[in-house]
Amino acid sequence: MNSKKYTKNYFMPPKIDMSWTAKQFPDKAPVWCSVDLRDGNQALVIPMSLDEKIEFYKMLIQIGFKEIEVGFPAASETEYEFLRTLIEKDLIPDDVTVQVLTQAREHIIKRTFEALDGVKNAIVHVYNSTSVPQREQVFKKSKEDIKKIAVNGALMLKELTEQAGRDYRFEYSPESFTGTEIDYACDVCNAVLTIWKPSQQRKAIINLPSTVQMSMPHIYAAQIAYMSDHLNYRNNIILSLHPHNDRGTGVADSEMGLLAGADRIEGTLFGNGERTGNADIVTIAMNMMALGVDPRLNFSNMPEIVKLYQQVTRMRVYERQPYSGNLVFAAFSGSHQDAIAKGMKWQEEHQPEHWTVPYLLIDPKDIGRKYDGDVIRINSQSGKGGVAYIMEQKYGLDMPKKMRENFGYCVKNVSDHRHKELLPDEIYKIFQDTYVNIETPVSLIDFKLNKTADSMRKGFVHLYINKCEKKLGAYGNGRLDAVSNALQEELKINYTDLIYSEHAMEIGSTSRAMAYIGITDKDSTVYWGAGMDTDIITASVKALISAVNKLPDIKKLCNNKI
Known part of the structure; x- marks a missing residue:
């Protein structure tokens, strides 16, 4: 490469006016x-x-x-x-x-x-x-x-x-x-x-x-x-x-x-x-x-x-071509995704006159692009904010803040292992497989809890434990507390700091409810479970059982035929 063979071949105007700048x-x-x-x-x-x-x-x-x-x-x-x-x-x-x-x-x-x-x-x-x-x-x-x-x-x-x-x-x-x-x-x-x-x-x-x-x-x-x-x-x-x-x-x-x-x-x-x-x-x-x-x-x-x-x-529009490329709005970086997700939420809440979402020069919707598939894209570089945004926008799932972090790492590990971008449906399947209605080794058959004179809850919870049917007495200051007490006593386990969140997923008589529960074991590790059901109380119990099923001591205890 010899730069000396080149020189300027253009001509400056006889009079130069740069006022236009x-x-x-x-x-x-x-x-x-x-x-x-x-x-x-x-x-x-x-x-x-x-x-x-x-x-x-x-x-x-x-x-x-x-x-x-x-x-x-x-x-x-x-x-x-x-x-x-x-x-x-x-x-x-x-x-x-x-x-x-x-x-x-x-x-x-x-x-x-x-x-x-x-x-x-x-x-x-x-x-x-x-x-x-x-x-x-x-x-x-x-x-x-x-x-x-x-x-x-x-x-x-x-x-x-x-x-x-x-x-x-x-x-x-x-x-x-x-x-x-x-x-x-x-x-x-x-x-x-x-x-x-x-x-x-x-x-x-x-x-x-x-x-x-x-x-x-x-x-x-x-x-x-x-x-x-x-x-x-x-x-x-x-x-x-x-x-x-x-x-x-x-x-x-x-x-x-x-x-x-x-x-x-x-x-x-x-x-x-x-x-x-x-x-x-x-x-x-x-x-x-x-x-x-x-x-x-x-x-x-x-x-x-x-x-x-x-x-x-028969030409190809390059993926990074401004405005028109397939990836020009795509954010894979966790920090970018988090800022975009927060900016989108701020935009929705405040309805400002002008568009100011971080990292997005224009609103992708103005040129026919979608937020969930075109803006937030998930791979091994993505963070909890982007994953949570996809789950909320596309599937109506609003996880607790700490659970988002847990799920974000889970998704990143899967993407890293597969060496590929994960599509929304794949992410949703990971969520289902990892958290929702986990039934091994403990699964719910039925429960009934009545309010007592002292405003406590008393009744039973009917379960399969390691494929064995059991009906446990349950007592506590609420339905979830009563079931939790029964599980801890029967399974001889202890956990603390029960984190709970719930929301309806759809509107209507056949609407589903989603519940999220996090429990902390003796090693201070939080284990998360989610429950989905048409009844919010049932969804909550399923979420608790899903979280309990993820405790490392449960399978060992069940194998000992407790």
Whole structure:
């Protein structure tokens, strides 16, 4: 790796204005133009079929795009047929403008206009390369020669539109803008604008692509600021950006470019495009939303958008792709899970105006994600807070605080042993198997306890102990105390500090109750049991028996046939 072979290939503006850096974020959404069906499609290993392109196009409309670049009609018969299908099948809504791309070459422009026949609203996007490497190495032409190509292309667009009796809008891109002298790029764009003479009613688009990223984002934005200040007809121009992602800063280029004066963004869903891709419109739009700016695009059903995108493009949305990736809201870390769970509860209790949950930039529900399966994910790194959150949200189980810790370690050990993430149903099964209605070696048959004159409880508890049926007398200051006394006396065991908690799991006549009990043995270890039953008292007794069955001395005592 020899860094000395590289140098800066970009050009600073003749005059630098960085006043735009005082802005915190754009105050409104830009005009969005999806180039998925052209720039994105040409970058696919297997380009989309006609049916796939139509399906993708319809999704873009549902998301809310009002400008969609549908292809390069003169490039191939497939591209030409797609546009004709949209027109002939009346698939272009009145409020949607289709955009077509053409090089500034006569036969290509004419073929493009043939494809547009019958369309209501269109943008004809013409371009030619202007950078130093392109002029010197590819075209071997002077600055004047390159500018003449742009001017001739602009003239032809104007003439053919007038001949067609249409009001097509025009767009010009000095392709490879980032490698072009900024004052020269401005001169070429102004020469094109002199031909078009844009008005308020029919604005022209000047598109400044970062065809290859060559600088840090603030340099690109400074170039945009200069162009915004020095283009003629500025009030009648929509200044557009088309950032690529060679340096991995397509989103940053877009955001800073908007602050510097741009009005429009061309990009793709999830950043698909040649080489490292285009600006990711999903990320840019959602970044705006996270700052309180309405992006005017609807990503409320992100999972379905991702699913269709992957299906028709055969591309994969990376699991950590901002906002759209499968794991972007997932917290495996115990401390993160605990903070998120507490933040969610605080949000629910206080109903604040703004979203402030720790570790979650936006509310996952805003883009169609679920808390229990998408946010809190359980593996060997997880803690008690995350496990408890899953159990409460998905299964209605509200364990005592100390029991949560015990169960959290249990789940971590299982995940660590299996070397895998545990799904909610697997966690619930571990809970059931570990704590609920444990019946070996002691199991409940029945019990009956009546209130005495001195407000005590007296009666019997009917059990199987080591498969032997026994009916024990029971007496205590409550039902649970009476059963506990009977068990300790019969089994010759001692435990203290009985911890008890209960709650209803469901509402209705057939609702189930859940009870949790912790008992401390002679070694100061707490053993937990849980009971589930339609009757809360029965659930409590089952919870106590479940905890007793976990005491280490019980099996030994039972084997001695007590």
